[in-house]
Amino acid sequence: KFPNTFLKYLFITSFSLSIFLILFVNTEGSWKHLLLHSSMEAAGATIAIVLAIILLMIDTFHLKKKYILFGYAFLTMGLLDGVHALLASGNSFVFFHSVASLVGGIFFIFVWFESTKKIVFASQIILVTSALALVSLLSMLLFNEYTHYMPIMIDAEQNFTDIAFLINTIAGVLFLLSALKLFLDYIKFNKVDDFIFFSVALFFAIAEVLLYTSSLWQYEWWLSHFIRFFSYLIVLYFIALEIRKQKNTLDYEIYYDTLTGLPNRLLFTDRLTQTIEESNINKNKFALFYLDLDHFKNINDSHGYIIGDEVLKTVTQKLNEIVKSGDTVSRLGGDEFTIIMENISGSDEACILAEKIIKNFSKPLQIQNKTLDISTSIGISIYPFDGVDSIKLLKNADMAMYQSKVNGRNDFKLYTTKMTQHVLEKINMEASIRASIRNEDFIVYYQPQMNAENDTLIGMEALVRWNHPIFGLIAPYKFIPLAEETGLIIELDQLVMKIAMTQFSQWYKQGLNPGILSLNLSVKQLEEEDFIATLKNLIKTTNCKTKWIELEITEGGIMLNPEKSILILDKLNYMDIKLSVDDFGTGYSSLSYLKKLPIYKLKIDREFIKDISTNEDDKAIVKAIISLAENLNLKVIAEGVETLEQKEFLLEHKCKNIQGFLYSKPIPTAEIEKMLLKKI
Secondary structure (H helix, E strand, C coil): CCCHHHHHHHHHHHHHHHHHHHHHCCCCCCHHHHHHHHHHHHHHHHHHHHHHHHHHHCCCCCCCCHHHHHHHHHHHHHHHHHHHHHCCCCHHHHHHHHHHHHHHHHHHHCHHHHCCCCCCCCCHHHHHHHHHHHHHHHHHHHHCCCHHHCCCCECCCCCECHHHHHHHHHHHHHHHHHHHHHHHHHHHHCCHHHHHHHHHHHHHHHHHHHHCCCCCCCHHHHHHHHHHHHHHHHHHHHHHHHHHHHHHHHHHHHHECCCCCCECHHHHHHHHHHHHHHHHHHCCEEEEEEEEECCHHHHHHHHCHHHHHHHHHHHHHHHHHHCCCCCEEEEEECCEEEEEEEEECCHHHHHHHHHHHHHHHCCCEEECCEEECCCEEEEEEEECCCCCCHHHHHHHHHHHHHHHHHCCCCCEEECCHHHHHHHHHHHHHHHHHHHHHHHCCEEEEEEEEEECCCCEEEEEEEEEEEEECCCEEECHHHCHHHHHHHCCHHHHHHHHHHHHHHHHHHHHHCCCCCCEEEEECCHHHHHCCCHHHHHHHHHHHHCCCHHHEEEEEEHHHHHHCHHHHHHHHHHHHHCCCEEEEEEECCCCCCHHHHCCCCCCEEEECHHHHHCCCCCHHHHHHHHHHHHHHHHCCCEEEEECCCCHHHHHHHHHCCCCEEECCCCCCCECHHHHHHHHHHCC
């Protein structure tokens, strides 16, 4: 890190030193200016080596590849200038300075080849080693008294020789050509860093001209040293600013959500902790809101993540417009947001804000010519009543949010202590379901499906039951919703399929005729990428033929993502597996999608069958579904048939396939097997 204050003082010091050198140093060559020269060269060499280390070794500083070449240049120049600074005068004194300039110019000229990649280096280590080897070799010539191998750089009058002029002219030309390339890059890309390094290369070229158009220790000679030293400082200051900018960018990415610009979970936690401390000191109350967008996953699945991201940005804008200045809106991740509402007098203020958010979100969003309905469920905890630390406040707000979802979504709930007990029960239930899946405590009951015209068995639906090791048989309505919410429904579905398909294979092997096996397929199961592969594996391992299988998926499940559903159902149809739409009439099917689906059967929901004898609306709906199925050449079956009147009505309107308590409730394997044996 290079603090700005330090750099400012460094500039002031170097400027003052240069003025002192130029105006007051005796040009005759005294110990004073020798000491000052050595100090300035040593400082310049040190800065050059520091620059090289930064450019070559700091991974977080993402410079262009060509600037790595400058790192090599500064490293070599710094090392050679370091040796030059140790020398008081003489031929070696000039030689090391000239070689430093020449090597630096060679590295700088490589920028012409960087874009076309004509120059390919094995590794940075090779170049660094080469630079060190060059310095070591030249130093050996000096300190082992092989100086007679060095070319003559100055004559007896302290004037530079032709060879010295040639070497430094070449270095100056190389720097000048490098400056031209960097200037062209600056014109083309308009990047500040190109302009900075263009300036440095130009200053280096000017320094070479000034140095060798004068004699040793003359005014121009001092000025050339100052320009070179000042060039190092320019690069140092620029890199310091770039590193500071990189640090600020990194800090932003650490503490802020890059999509919405809101504080992320880390910064939210910090601000929540600060709010708790301030509220504790000032005896204030504040509210913590936990928001979760309803059915946001469906937007991503149906319209893609680009639309989903735009929705999140729009939601962020809405929240920022609604909350008052000073309150903190954060995005924890996904579709989860929080609001810290400070300095409230009571929960009423929090409720007013929650109602305002719910109302605002009820307006449809216009995203890329698409009209999207979005709503949110909100949970609220109040400090200090619902917790005095960040973990408890957030947990309780989350519980309240979950309760608002359970109650139908698009609502808000204030936390109550009863919610804690409910969540604990939910956690215990989830753990118990997970363990029972692992131990295969779930069993399958079967409900016969009948041809009502001749009372013959045409198949049966597999229905899961939980044979809990402690509480005994547990009804599906007590665990299915939680299994769907937690994703355990996928494993549960697979277990039911395995048990039922294995049983059907055994029955057919025994010469029995159980008909078609109807298996319920959850939406989550359908969304799994490996669902088809898993199903094929189950069919293979259980020896269950596809012609015996019928998969039931709810109408609502299909319409969550109809395009994707069509693709998957087409694959199932290609496998010769029959497909049935469960609970038909309760969802919002589009007839245009319905005719595209490769379905075999419609299943009339029990809600329409229950009052069919007395309710004219139910009668009309059932007749319409039967007629629709007939016109689309689909089979139709009614579930929930419990009375003879219902049966007769269905037969009268050409629905002969029925399922319900009129024939049999769901029964275990042993009872179904007895029924099958009687029919032999």
